[in-house]
Amino acid sequence: MAKFTAYIGKHLPTDVEAKLKELRSRETQPLAKAIYTSMAENQDAANKLDRPSCQDTGVIQYFITAGARFPLLGELEGVLRNATLEATRNSPLRHNAVETFVEKNTGTNTGTKVPWLDWEIVPDDDGVTIDVYMAGGGCTLPGRATVLMPGQGYEGVTEFVFDVITSRGVNACPPLLVGVGVSTAVETAARLSKKALMRPIGSHHPDPSAARMETLLEEGLNELGIGPQGLTGNASVMGVNIESSARHPSTIGVAVSTGCWAHRRGRIRIGADLAYEIVSHQGVVL
Amino acid sequence: MNKKILTTPIKDEDLEDLNVGDVVYLTGHIVTCRDVAHRRLIELKRELPVDLRGGAIFHAGPIVRKKEDGKFEMVSIGPTTSMRMEKFEREFIRETGVKLIVGKGGMGPETEAGCKEYKAVHAIFPGGCAVLAATQVEEIENAEWQDLGMPETLWVNRVREFGPLIISIDTKGKNLIEQNKAQFNAKKGAIVDRISSQVRFIK
Numbered sequence: 001m002a003k004f005t006a007y008i009g010k011h012l013p014t015d016v017e018a019k020l021k022e023l024r025s026r027e028t029q030p031l032a033k034a035i036y037t038s039m040a041e042n043q044d045a046a047n048k049l050d051r052p053s054c055q056d057t058g059v060i061q062y063f064i065t066a067g068a069r070f071p072l073l074g075e076l077e078g079v080l081r082n083a084t085l086e087a088t089r090n091s092p093l094r095h096n097a098v099e100t101f102v103e104k105n106t107g108t109n110t111g112t113k114v115p116w117l118d119w120e121i122v123p124d125d126d127g128v129t130i131d132v133y134m135a136g137g138g139c140t141l142p143g144r145a146t147v148l149m150p151g152q153g154y155e156g157v158t159e160f161v162f163d164v165i166t167s168r169g170v171n172a173c174p175p176l177l178v179g180v181g182v183s184t185a186v187e188t189a190a191r192l193s194k195k196a197l198m199r200p201i202g203s204h205h206p207d208p209s210a211a212r213m214e215t216l217l218e219e220g221l222n223e224l225g226i227g228p229q230g231l232t233g234n235a236s237v238m239g240v241n242i243e244s245s246a247r248h249p250s251t252i253g254v255a256v257s258t259g260c261w262a263h264r265r266g267r268i269r270i271g272a273d274l275a276y277e278i279v280s281h282q283g284v285v286l
Numbered sequence: 287m288n289k290k291i292l293t294t295p296i297k298d299e300d301l302e303d304l305n306v307g308d309v310v311y312l313t314g315h316i317v318t319c320r321d322v323a324h325r326r327l328i329e330l331k332r333e334l335p336v337d338l339r340g341g342a343i344f345h346a347g348p349i350v351r352k353k354e355d356g357k358f359e360m361v362s363i364g365p366t367t368s369m370r371m372e373k374f375e376r377e378f379i380r381e382t383g384v385k386l387i388v389g390k391g392g393m394g395p396e397t398e399a400g401c402k403e404y405k406a407v408h409a410i411f412p413g414g415c416a417v418l419a420a421t422q423v424e425e426i427e428n429a430e431w432q433d434l435g436m437p438e439t440l441w442v443n444r445v446r447e448f449g450p451l452i453i454s455i456d457t458k459g460k461n462l463i464e465q466n467k468a469q470f471n472a473k474k475g476a477i478v479d480r481i482s483s484q485v486r487f488i489k
Binding site for chain 1: 307309346347348349351361362363364366367368369370390391392410412413414415416417418420421434435436437438450452462463466467469470471473474477478480481482484485486487488
């Protein structure tokens with residue numbers, strides 16, 4: 001897990017690479033084209049020099065979907081903490097854990113509840129799937145959640161998404177992947193909006209209306225023409241992913257999380273025998 | 287096309303003809319300077335341990351590795367969100383005499399005013415392109431305020447043709463990202479209305 005954590009800081013997942021390539025080839029504005037070229041050169045240099053492609057390697061987050069019968073369930077928290085420590089030394093990753101109130105950087109990239117773990121338990125399974133995510137401060141800053149009244153409806157959700165992206169998304173290293181959570185309350189919507197960022201670009205919500213809304217939002221945001229780094233261009237986003245739950249009849253909780261163009265996430269599937277498969281980065285063996 | 291290169295120390299007249307959207311490169315020195323360094327100078331009135339007159343700062347918190355000979359190696363250094371420093375930047379320019387501020391995304395009216403009054407510019411280095419930037423750092427010559435930890439230390443970098451730097455606020459106080467934002471906001475209403483008519487799922 002230490003090796004995998006370090007790896008995802010240096011290499012973008014297959015879906016993100018493909019999307020950036022597509023956006024670059026479709027771009028027509030000269031300044032935007034130059035920025036896409038710098039981005040591609042940067043990823044090549046990171047690969048060649050074996051360095052984290054962006055200096056902000058985030059507060060490490062692990063989204064764990066664990067089978068209830070996974071043999072190392074109890075050890076996993078310790079394993080992931082050590083993985084962060086080791087990746088931080090070896091990669092190296094930036095020291096991004098500042099203890100709150102004490103206001104001191106711990107110097108190890110770990111701290112109270114950092115790395116941050118998100119758990120989901122699957123009853124009939126003996127393996128585990130782990131998403132590693134490095135979100136920099138830049139694409140974390142736009143995050144917003146609110147609770148709408150049902151009268152505001154999905155029209156209000158649409159407006160909220162656009163407001164967040166035009167006011168603050170511009171600074172978050174677009175083209176962005178936009179995660180939207182639709183639920184009951186701020187915390188449930190916020191968690192879903194982050195889980196939405198773990199879904200591959202181009203995948204869709206299973207509900208046809210939600211999937212339609214993903215496409216409408218993506219097309220609409222692209223019409224704004226925010227372009228790479230907010231310097232204008234043909235696109236604004238790499239995609240919009242919506243995750244949802246049933247909601248209280250009196251509320252619509254909505255949240256937006258954004259992932260920057262350097263969307264450094266990786267998914268690994270580990271079996272009960274500890275054999276692994278990397279799902280997010282095609283053809284990669286650690 | 288000839289590369290336009292700024293060299294530190296930067297003089298007022300070097301910046302006079304620059305306009306928003308122009309692309310330049312920097313040769314000389316650039317010092318990382320972000321949230322806490324700004325707060326220490328402006329709010330806590332502590333003297334900055336680096337002389338920035340005619341100089342350049344980089345809103346950035348790099349990954350740095352200490353080599354066996356005790357020197358520092360720049361591993362990865364991309365820009366951070368400049369808007370976080372908006373609150374301090376006008377006074378910062380006045381206090382330090384800094385001429386070039388490099389970061390990412392836009393800054394606001396305080397920085398615009400500071401750039402106009404004291405003849406300075408803000409420029410965008412493409413965000414996320416941190417290895418590209420690191421390869422343009424020839425040497426880390428000094429490191430001040432190391433008590434702040436790796437991201438917030440003032441790293442004094444000697445750079446060569448550091449860029450591309452896209453001028454986003456010029457000495458006339460023009461602001462590229464604010465202009466762009468106004469354009470995005472002007473388009474927004476009609477798009478939101480159109481989508482809203484197609485997402486009336488509550489019936």
